[in-house]
Amino acid sequence: MNNRLDGRVALVTGGGRGIGAAVALRLAREGADVALTFQRDQRRADDVVEQVKALGRRALAIPADSADAAAVVAAVDRTVGELGRLDILVNNAGAFLLGPLEQLGLAEFEQTMAVNVRAPFVAAQAAVRHMSAGGRIINIGSNMAERAVFPGFSLYATSKTAMIGLTKALGRELGGRAITVNLVNPGATDTELNPADGPNAETINGFTALGHFAAPADIAAVVAFLASPDGRYVTGATVNVDGGFTI
Numbered sequence: 001m002n003n004r005l006d007g008r009v010a011l012v013t014g015g016g017r018g019i020g021a022a023v024a025l026r027l028a029r030e031g032a033d034v035a036l037t038f039q040r041d042q043r044r045a046d047d048v049v050e051q052v053k054a055l056g057r058r059a060l061a062i063p064a065d066s067a068d069a070a071a072v073v074a075a076v077d078r079t080v081g082e083l084g085r086l087d088i089l090v091n092n093a094g095a096f097l098l099g100p101l102e103q104l105g106l107a108e109f110e111q112t113m114a115v116n117v118r119a120p121f122v123a124a125q126a127a128v129r130h131m132s133a134g135g136r137i138i139n140i141g142s143n144m145a146e147r148a149v150f151p152g153f154s155l156y157a158t159s160k161t162a163m164i165g166l167t168k169a170l171g172r173e174l175g176g177r178a179i180t181v182n183l184v185n186p187g188a189t190d191t192e193l194n195p196a197d198g199p200n201a202e203t204i205n206g207f208t209a210l211g212h213f214a215a216p217a218d219i220a221a222v223v224a225f226l227a228s229p230d231g232r233y234v235t236g237a238t239v240n241v242d243g244g245f246t247i
């Protein structure tokens with residue numbers, strides 16, 4: 001592994017397991033110090049912190065529910081306070097509330113928008129106060145924003161589609177400061193949210209050109225590229241990392 005991120009500090013929301021944990025570890029392997037947020041499971045978050053420290057990097061686990069805008073801003077500020085700077089923000093924490101239209105209430109709507117749209121917005125707003133040229137904002141969306149294969153995804157797809165607009169608009173706005181903003185849209189990725197041996201796995205694999213789920217590390221590899229100096233001329237982009245699900 002090269003040291004593309006030496007001296008950088010990253011904040012990954014929802015970094016206690018799944019894609020967020022893989023991103024935190026990959027960024028650390030490439031040289032970054034990493035703060036991560038979690039919602040409930042302190043033990044899992046602490047475990048990722050220990051793994052990052054074992055790589056010789058500094059790490060910090062911050063309890064911060066992304067549904068709470070003030071907690072998200074506080075997580076950004078704590079990252080800068082304890083790790084000294086902020087170069088890379090990865091908005092990964094996501095709400096995944098599915099169901100038929102008639103059964104999705106306002107509470108589900110508010111929760112989904114708060115976590116998947118408002119939190120990335122306020123985190124970006126707080127982060128750019130601290131970022132200098134070379135800063136990176138990477139949003140984690142979903143390929144469900146591009147292809148509505150299954151019923152029940154109205155809220156989730158709406159929220160993940162909003163991230164496309166946020167990414168483009170911020171890419172435009174922050175380009176003059178040499179801060180890039182990109183969206184990574186995973187396809188089915190083997191995590192506790194969507195296990196590769198789950199009930200819909202066979203159908204999903206049938207739609208996927210490569211025929212199988214991603215590993216969290218597959219998503220993390222693309223995030224690391226965008227976070228690194230190698231990704232410096234990519235901004236406002238949506239990168240599908242979905243094994244060809246959307247082609």
Ligand SMILES: NC(=O)c1ccc[n+]([C@@H]2O[C@H](COP(=O)([O-])OP(=O)(O)OC[C@H]3O[C@@H](n4cnc5c(N)ncnc54)[C@H](OP(=O)(O)O)[C@@H]3O)[C@@H](O)[C@H]2O)c1
Pocket residue numbers: 013014015016017018019020037038039040041042044064065066067092093094095096115140141142143185186187188189190191192193194
């Ligand atoms: N897995 C897939 O197939 C897939 C496909 C497309 C897109 N995605 C997107 O990828 C992202 C990560 O998904 P995943 O599969 O890795 O999920 P996961 O395995 O369920 O892990 C979620 C992580 O995020 C944290 N988290 C959840 N809600 C949070 C909140 N409100 N505030 C702060 N942290 C929160 C969890 O914290 P605790 O441990 O404390 O609960 C956990 O560490 C999401 O945005 C999801 O929409 C996933």
